[in-house]
Amino acid sequence: MSNAPLGGANLRGAVDLSSLVRPQAPQAGGAPSAPGGIEQQVTDATFTAVLDLSASVPVIVEFFGAGIQPGLGPVVRQYGGRLALATVDGTTNPQLVQAFQVQEVPTVAAVIGGRPLQLFSGMMPEAELRTVLDQVLALAAQNGVTGTIPVDGEVGESSEPVEEPLPPLHQEAYDAITAGDFAAAIRAYETAIAQNPRDQLAVAGLAQVSLLARLEGLNAGEVRSAAAASPSDADAQLAVADLDVSGGHLEDAFARLLDLFPTLDTAGKNAVRTRLLEYFEIAGAEDPRVIVARRHLTGLLY
Numbered sequence: 001m002s003n004a005p006l007g008g009a010n011l012r013g014a015v016d017l018s019s020l021v022r023p024q025a026p027q028a029g030g031a032p033s034a035p036g037g038i039e040q041q042v043t044d045a046t047f048t049a050v051l052d053l054s055a056s057v058p059v060i061v062e063f064f065g066a067g068i069q070p071g072l073g074p075v076v077r078q079y080g081g082r083l084a085l086a087t088v089d090g091t092t093n094p095q096l097v098q099a100f101q102v103q104e105v106p107t108v109a110a111v112i113g114g115r116p117l118q119l120f121s122g123m124m125p126e127a128e129l130r131t132v133l134d135q136v137l138a139l140a141a142q143n144g145v146t147g148t149i150p151v152d153g154e155v156g157e158s159s160e161p162v163e164e165p166l167p168p169l170h171q172e173a174y175d176a177i178t179a180g181d182f183a184a185a186i187r188a189y190e191t192a193i194a195q196n197p198r199d200q201l202a203v204a205g206l207a208q209v210s211l212l213a214r215l216e217g218l219n220a221g222e223v224r225s226a227a228a229a230s231p232s233d234a235d236a237q238l239a240v241a242d243l244d245v246s247g248g249h250l251e252d253a254f255a256r257l258l259d260l261f262p263t264l265d266t267a268g269k270n271a272v273r274t275r276l277l278e279y280f281e282i283a284g285a286e287d288p289r290v291i292v293a294r295r296h297l298t299g300l301l302y
Helices: 008-014 048-053 073-077 094-099 126-142 168-178 182-195 200-215 220-229 234-246 250-263 266-283 288-301
Strands: 035-042 059-064 084-089 107-112 115-121
Touching: 035 048, 035 073, 048 059, 048 084, 073 084, 073 126, 107 126, 115 126, 126 168, 168 182, 168 200, 182 200, 200 234, 200 266, 220 234, 234 250, 234 266, 250 266, 250 288, 266 288
Parallel strands: 035 084, 059 084
Antiparallel strands: 059 107, 107 115
16 A cells, blocks of 8 residues: 555555455345444454445545544545445554554545455545545445445534536546446546546546456456466566556556566567556556656666
8 A cells, every 4th residue: 555645646546446356246235324323433343344334335444543533524424325434543453454554544445345445545635535435436336335324413414425526528437437337438538638638637537447447357366377377478467467556566567567578579568668658647647656667667668
């Protein structure tokens, strides 16, 4: 997990998408009530309740401690029960700290259908936080987790989501992702970029949804076995690099492709270069890992 705060455009490289490859179906039945309402504090001993709840509604997990208090409650409550929040004291729950690879507080993750997703560490402006939460909802919908939980009395009418409207093509892409129609989302982002080549959110969105499309239906074990069996095969290495990026293991993906690059023919080099540039968009230009990898790629090109 990255220790640096991630901007909205960088969310997608931090989310552990590999856990969504061939996910288990969520449990049948209606959405259960969160034991503590929309927001609850959990521990190593009580975290099972979060896993159960996450089969019906995405649960945001916020680690706090060392003078840092939970701060996501007001924003999460505004989603009207479509999200739940579990806060964890990182100083007294070592099992959860280890499971979520927490290295600093605040650290924020999510659980969808019992599967943990890494989100970001550090503080984040509210507008960018909403982008993160919207993407969590999109990933949850893609995996059939679309329930709601009752809104407790103290939230009242203020629980209704207050969201700024997206530009039309971005909304079209978002709706397509929610419906699992990645091809339509790709077309919407490509149109947005054609209309405004400086639309960086569309560029990042296109890179992310292209990754989702490539991962759809894959079996992670088979992909990794194929890559191990064919270390010089560009397609096999690109496929496993997708898995690495989806799991937040950017350095592994970069090293794999940069080591492979000098051994390839022109077509293979072009394919690897294009994929690396997509990864750079997903992670964000300011990510230190991107800076190092971009410098390495430039050296290989020139």
